[in-house]
Amino acid sequence: MPLDLTRPHTVRSWLLACSLVCALTAPHVAIALHQPATATPPAEPASLPASQPGSQPGPQPGTDAAEAPSDPRINPETGRKVANWPKARHFDHLHMRLDLIFPDLSKPELTGVMTLRAKAQGRTRATMVLDSRGPKIESVTVGGIQATFEVADGKLRIELPRPVPMDEEVTVVLRYSLDYAANRGEGLTFSAGKPDGKGPTEQSTQIHAQGQAELNSRWFPCHDFPNERLATELVVTLPASTDEHPWEVVSNGRLESKVQNPDGTTTWHWNQALPHPPYLVTLGIAKFAVIDIGGPTSARPGLPMPIYVPIGTEEKAVVVFEDTARMVAFFEKLFDEPYPWDMYAQVCVRDFAAGGMENTSATFLMVSAATSAPGSQDDLIAHELAHQWFGNLITCKSWEHLWLNEGWATFAEALWAEEEERQNHPDDPAMARNAYMRSIAQAAQGLRRNNRATAPRFTAMVSNRYSDPERVFSKMDNPYSKGALVIHMLRQRLGDNAFFTGVRLYVDRHKFGTVETDDFRRVLEEVSGQSLEHFFESYALRPGLPKLAIDLAWESGSSTLTIAAEQTQTIDRFNPAYALSLPIVVELEGGGQARTVLEFSERTGRVTLALPARPTDVRIDPDITCLAAVTKRTPLPRAKKPEPEGGGEPASP
Ligand SMILES: [Zn+2]
Numbered sequence: 001m002p003l004d005l006t007r008p009h010t011v012r013s014w015l016l017a018c019s020l021v022c023a024l025t026a027p028h029v030a031i032a033l034h035q036p037a038t039a040t041p042p043a044e045p046a047s048l049p050a051s052q053p054g055s056q057p058g059p060q061p062g063t064d065a066a067e068a069p070s071d072p073r074i075n076p077e078t079g080r081k082v083a084n085w086p087k088a089r090h091f092d093h094l095h096m097r098l099d100l101i102f103p104d105l106s107k108p109e110l111t112g113v114m115t116l117r118a119k120a121q122g123r124t125r126a127t128m129v130l131d132s133r134g135p136k137i138e139s140v141t142v143g144g145i146q147a148t149f150e151v152a153d154g155k156l157r158i159e160l161p162r163p164v165p166m167d168e169e170v171t172v173v174l175r176y177s178l179d180y181a182a183n184r185g186e187g188l189t190f191s192a193g194k195p196d197g198k199g200p201t202e203q204s205t206q207i208h209a210q211g212q213a214e215l216n217s218r219w220f221p222c223h224d225f226p227n228e229r230l231a232t233e234l235v236v237t238l239p240a241s242t243d244e245h246p247w248e249v250v251s252n253g254r255l256e257s258k259v260q261n262p263d264g265t266t267t268w269h270w271n272q273a274l275p276h277p278p279y280l281v282t283l284g285i286a287k288f289a290v291i292d293i294g295g296p297t298s299a300r301p302g303l304p305m306p307i308y309v310p311i312g313t314e315e316k317a318v319v320v321f322e323d324t325a326r327m328v329a330f331f332e333k334l335f336d337e338p339y340p341w342d343m344y345a346q347v348c349v350r351d352f353a354a355g356g357m358e359n360t361s362a363t364f365l366m367v368s369a370a371t372s373a374p375g376s377q378d379d380l381i382a383h384e385l386a387h388q389w390f391g392n393l394i395t396c397k398s399w400e401h402l403w404l405n406e407g408w409a410t411f412a413e414a415l416w417a418e419e420e421e422r423q424n425h426p427d428d429p430a431m432a433r434n435a436y437m438r439s440i441a442q443a444a445q446g447l448r449r450n451n452r453a454t455a456p457r458f459t460a461m462v463s464n465r466y467s468d469p470e471r472v473f474s475k476m477d478n479p480y481s482k483g484a485l486v487i488h489m490l491r492q493r494l495g496d497n498a499f500f501t502g503v504r505l506y507v508d509r510h511k512f513g514t515v516e517t518d519d520f521r522r523v524l525e526e527v528s529g530q531s532l533e534h535f536f537e538s539y540a541l542r543p544g545l546p547k548l549a550i551d552l553a554w555e556s557g558s559s560t561l562t563i564a565a566e567q568t569q570t571i572d573r574f575n576p577a578y579a580l581s582l583p584i585v586v587e588l589e590g591g592g593q594a595r596t597v598l599e600f601s602e603r604t605g606r607v608t609l610a611l612p613a614r615p616t617d618v619r620i621d622p623d624i625t626c627l628a629a630v631t632k633r634t635p636l637p638r639a640k641k642p643e644p645e646g647g648g649e650p651a652s653p
Helices: 314-320 324-335 367-371 378-387 403-424 429-450 481-510 517-528 533-539
Strands: 091-101 109-120 125-131 136-142 148-152 155-164 169-179 187-191 206-210 230-238 248-251 254-260 266-276 283-286 288-292 306-310 345-349 362-366 394-396 513-515 547-555 560-567 580-588 593-600 604-610 615-620 629-634
Touching: 136 148, 136 155, 155 169, 206 345, 206 362, 230 248, 230 283, 248 266, 248 288, 248 306, 283 345, 288 314, 306 314, 306 367, 314 367, 324 378, 324 403, 324 481, 345 367, 362 367, 362 378, 378 403, 394 403, 394 481, 403 429, 403 481, 403 517, 429 481, 481 513, 481 517, 481 533, 513 517, 517 533, 547 615, 560 580, 560 593, 560 615, 580 604, 593 604, 615 629
Parallel strands: 091 230, 306 345, 345 362, 394 513, 547 629
Antiparallel strands: 091 109, 109 169, 125 155, 136 169, 148 155, 187 206, 206 283, 230 266, 248 283, 254 266, 288 306, 547 560, 560 604, 580 593, 580 615
């Protein structure tokens, strides 16, 4: 998803924000944008101490449990594990057509007909259950026969007129109406026209969708979880515009037709023929200006790249988005996978609850993006574009594995920063590397400052302990910034050749599929020959980071430098010492360098170097191969260039 402006963001783009869910460098602010989902666990263990008000009740006095602090992994009243598991898929959803009629665009109301083709999975099925948290269902037919149904607790339960054997397809047709006046960034949002607005776009109604995390079931019934993929069509009918500015409708895929009906209405038919997860289905309605920034002379000829922006902002917006085609061409080459969808639209909408949202083939962005300073939105644009591969073509199976979407999109911001410098300064590779490392170091900075997490009180980046899927996007072990750092560290460990070979294999193997963290690890192990389970356990499956205190001792008589490191983070049975391989660069008087790697898997480690000259500076892990918060407890005497806490500055050219 895009970044949420209310939450601090990671990399350079924190000012821009990207999906509902991006990362933060500023002090952690968790603001619930959406109503909590139903049927969630009782506690909020994701990033709060168990003792915090509102968390689980503590053990009862006089019981054995009263002797021990409550464990946030378990509801102490019931003993039930606090966890979210992927939803079962009793039907494989193949295709959905949604016919929507907006009878009056001054009101947040619509009528809908949903036609769903699905195949029974596993065994004969007598019922079909869909998520439905808003539609008022009027009738259901299955194979043309009226079916009985009930809606309770956000679920639509359909009794099938006859049992459907495994692998047999059924067609379900649902008629419903919807009043979405109360929605703000959840499902469909209605923005009334402002009579004093800046131009025709703001003076008119606007409607936009936001599906992530589990919000699209607020405007159409669906399997509202990322472990489903289906082709979708949206057929949308609107009344005629009453002024000279026509309505525009944008959705996923390709615009098959736009038809003027005899009654004065207009019908847009959008077709997303390749399967995608339900949360990426989108819809935007407004009096937009539409400009295609693609075309035969673009860096990516053949791909339509319309921007939908407020009327009057066209000139500025074209400049803001002008690098999109170069980014598409770059990512296609780097991932060795053609851009997957029929178009790449970027749609600027008002009342948007986040910075951007990577809906399949049609990213939605905050309206201010259209009039931003040239270049200022490049991180956001690169982030949302990268999601078209990482998130949309390959989708996390559950929110537990969200970093495979958001970590990748955030990492792609650094990749584009590197590529842009490479294109601007082809003769100076150090400039590209420095731009890349600045982006990575900025993400690391926020993690070092904010992350003091330990197990089991806090949850790891990869964890199914959360009370609301929205919270996963802003947790302490942030899937954006920490996810990007994990991917960066893997690049460091494997080297570019093995790393990008692995990435291409990962894309090839899992495209149009869902992925778990282990899928990514296994591919990288396969291409590199490395064993990465310990690394993933340390940085993806446990919360927090190493904290290192470094003591430096120079003996001029023997010309030796001793570098001692101590892990000062919590070490206990849940949080053992990390196994670290810390690259160290020693700058020498006269201009030379010495390098070593300090390896240790205990609380402390040390290495002694015999040096040909006096050390002037010691840089701990300058390329961030082992993300840690580093402090020089005992610096070099009279060091000429004291290192800022945490290291990680770009290597000197
Ligand atoms: Zn994102």
